[in-house]
Amino acid sequence: MRLSPGDPIFYDLxxxxxxxxxAGVRVLSEALAPxxxxxxxxxxxxxxxxxxxxxxHDIMKRVNSGTKPPFHRDDxxxxxxxxxxxxxxxxxxxxFMVLYRVKDLPTGVAAMVDVLDRAAELTxxxxxxxxxxxxxxxxxxxxxxxxxxxxxxxxxLLARIFSGEYDALTVHKLKDVIEILExxxxxxxxxxxxxxxxxxxES
Amino acid sequence: MRLSPGDPIFYDLxxxxxxxxxAGVRVLSEALAPxxxxxxxxxxxxxxxxxxxxxxHDIMKRVNSGTKPPFHRDDxxxxxxxxxxxxxxxxxxxxFMVLYRVKDLPTGVAAMVDVLDRAAELTxxxxxxxxxxxxxxxxxxxxxxxxxxxxxxxxxLLARIFSGEYDALTVHKLKDVIEILExxxxxxxxxxxxxxxxxxxES
Amino acid sequence: MRLSPGDPIFYDLxxxxxxxxxAGVRVLSEALAPxxxxxxxxxxxxxxxxxxxxxxHDIMKRVNSGTKPPFHRDDxxxxxxxxxxxxxxxxxxxxFMVLYRVKDLPTGVAAMVDVLDRAAELTxxxxxxxxxxxxxxxxxxxxxxxxxxxxxxxxxLLARIFSGEYDALTVHKLKDVIEILExxxxxxxxxxxxxxxxxxxES
Numbered sequence: 001m002r003l004s005p006g007d008p009i010f011y012d013l014x015x016x017x018x019x020x021x022x023a024g025v026r027v028l029s030e031a032l033a034p035x036x037x038x039x040x041x042x043x044x045x046x047x048x049x050x051x052x053x054x055x056x057h058d059i060m061k062r063v064n065s066g067t068k069p070p071f072h073r074d075d076x077x078x079x080x081x082x083x084x085x086x087x088x089x090x091x092x093x094x095x096f097m098v099l100y101r102v103k104d105l106p107t108g109v110a111a112m113v114d115v116l117d118r119a120a121e122l123t124x125x126x127x128x129x130x131x132x133x134x135x136x137x138x139x140x141x142x143x144x145x146x147x148x149x150x151x152x153x154x155x156x157l158l159a160r161i162f163s164g165e166y167d168a169l170t171v172h173k174l175k176d177v178i179e180i181l182e183x184x185x186x187x188x189x190x191x192x193x194x195x196x197x198x199x200x201x202e203s
Numbered sequence: 204m205r206l207s208p209g210d211p212i213f214y215d216l217x218x219x220x221x222x223x224x225x226a227g228v229r230v231l232s233e234a235l236a237p238x239x240x241x242x243x244x245x246x247x248x249x250x251x252x253x254x255x256x257x258x259x260h261d262i263m264k265r266v267n268s269g270t271k272p273p274f275h276r277d278d279x280x281x282x283x284x285x286x287x288x289x290x291x292x293x294x295x296x297x298x299f300m301v302l303y304r305v306k307d308l309p310t311g312v313a314a315m316v317d318v319l320d321r322a323a324e325l326t327x328x329x330x331x332x333x334x335x336x337x338x339x340x341x342x343x344x345x346x347x348x349x350x351x352x353x354x355x356x357x358x359x360l361l362a363r364i365f366s367g368e369y370d371a372l373t374v375h376k377l378k379d380v381i382e383i384l385e386x387x388x389x390x391x392x393x394x395x396x397x398x399x400x401x402x403x404x405e406s
Numbered sequence: 407m408r409l410s411p412g413d414p415i416f417y418d419l420x421x422x423x424x425x426x427x428x429a430g431v432r433v434l435s436e437a438l439a440p441x442x443x444x445x446x447x448x449x450x451x452x453x454x455x456x457x458x459x460x461x462x463h464d465i466m467k468r469v470n471s472g473t474k475p476p477f478h479r480d481d482x483x484x485x486x487x488x489x490x491x492x493x494x495x496x497x498x499x500x501x502f503m504v505l506y507r508v509k510d511l512p513t514g515v516a517a518m519v520d521v522l523d524r525a526a527e528l529t530x531x532x533x534x535x536x537x538x539x540x541x542x543x544x545x546x547x548x549x550x551x552x553x554x555x556x557x558x559x560x561x562x563l564l565a566r567i568f569s570g571e572y573d574a575l576t577v578h579k580l581k582d583v584i585e586i587l588e589x590x591x592x593x594x595x596x597x598x599x600x601x602x603x604x605x606x607x608e609s
Contacts, residue, residue, distance in 0.1 A: 100565060155302055162375050163372075200266065201276060399466075
């Protein structure tokens with residue numbers, strides 16, 4: 001199984017983009033520590049987001065400048081956009097935590113961020129393998145498993161914040177944070193589906 | 204009007220997937236009865252969801268294994284994914300009802316589930332017609348009409364749950380259930396749009 | 407830089423659709439005035455939405471009837487659908503304001519509607535330029551800048567409505583209005599991304 005020829009630079013660019021996303025998820029993870037300097041972490045994450053925008057822009061520019069991509073243009077756009085969307089969610093999640101001054105997050109939140117961390121690691125490892133389409137099925141299955149796991153955590157978290165333990169405004173704030181984390185997890189599944197479709201088409 | 208040649212097995216697979224989705228919507232519909240054994244229905248719906256995942260996987264595998272599909276690969280992915288997304292919403296809606304222990308649902312909820320039931324029936328009937336592209340416009344128009352109807356019901360339901368009749372936490376719970384039903388209705392419109400585009404392209 | 411040949415009627419149709427969307431945003435903007443006759447504006451906006459549906463339908467019909475479009479069919483569908491989605495959000499935003507009887511909207515709401523107004527103007531101006539792909543990068547950059555600006559306003563608005571100033575039900579109502587405005591702004595970014603991809607592919 002081998003992907004069609006085309007400039008291999010794109011594998012490096014997607015790998016760099018996915019590694020940058022992984023760095024972003026790490027910052028979110030650090031922000032959960034009780035003594036974290038969240039304001040500083042927000043600034044770090046904004047820098048990572050700008051780096052991500054540059055990666056996306058670089059990928060688009062190269063497709064446009066005539067560098068032949070190894071898979072279909074539309075899939076290049078979708079994959080770059082998919083990675084970008086997740087980083088946006090990660091940044092928004094941290095921003096909401098700081099903006100809303102949410103102090104005590106229910107434990108399930110850390111479990112969801114752990115899933116994001118693992119998904120980001122798997123995605124960063126999968127990108128260079130696009131080149132040979134090796135073990136992409138394994139990656140895709142694992143991401144889907146993680147998404148199902150996070151989905152259960154997400155639903156139990158919602159039931160918990162609606163249990164009467166929190167005041168009405170805190171419920172709103174926690175729900176926003178939890179929903180954006182869920183959206184980020186879904187984003188990893190979307191990226192995995194795009195990768196699977198690229199691998200299937202090119203095989 | 205006739206779609207391009209290609210293995211007709213795909214029409215059977217999409218029909219099976221849409222019929223399975225219809226069975227899922229029926230379970231949700233049964234769950235609205237006051238004396239329903241919702242826990243048992245949740246288990247039944249999980250089984251239906253697994254069957255749905257198998258249909259989706261089977262469709263993807265066949266495209267990959269070289270079976271020539273009768274329409275574009277990307278449209279095969281989108282249609283399979285679109286049906287899958289609706290079943291996910293239907294399963295989530297029932298899960299939330301049980302998890303949140305929502306007892307008295309406003310009457311509009313049953314009206315939305317009725318729309319889902321009718322849309323699922325129309326969709327299951329439309330899938331075999333993909334083969335000859337017969338009467339797909341009629342199906343598409345009717346789904347759009349149903350979506351508009353459900354949209355009005357959805358908005359009135361929101362206005363009602365915000366009217367002061369329910370306590371703050373019940374509002375959150377009902378809103379989640381109502382929004383996921385709305386998302387399922389939108390999903391049927393998305394599927395109808397994909398079907399229309401397939402029919403237009405191939406005509 | 408020039409787009410491939412094809413019937414130029416499509417540029418006119420997309421321009422008409424974007425101008426109609428702009429008219430819709432204007433109505434929403436007028437509805438923010440304290441003495442606005444919102445019920446009358448709802449009716450006007452419904453008419454504009456019907457006109458929009460006719461534009462979308464006309465575009466689809468022409469692609470189907472064999473008129474050769476100047477860019478890929480899928481991009482025609484996505485662009486028409488993208489414009490349609492924004493108008494749906496604009497209509498829903500006004501509908502919610504009236505349905506929920508929301509009287510005093512926080513000032514940030516007007517700022518978001520101003521962004522929509524500017525984005526609608528830029529989009530209507532960009533459509534005829536699809537023909538020569540002239541200055542589309544400038545349009546795309548400006549829409550992205552506006553989206554970032556609106557995103558900041560959106561987050562500050564959420565923090566404000568969760569600050570304790572509003573009662574629990576008003577929080578729900580305002581959140582719905584604000585989120586649909588945010589979705590409309592995102593819709594303009596989606597349209598700008600589609601336009602960019604069309605321009606990149608055809609260049």
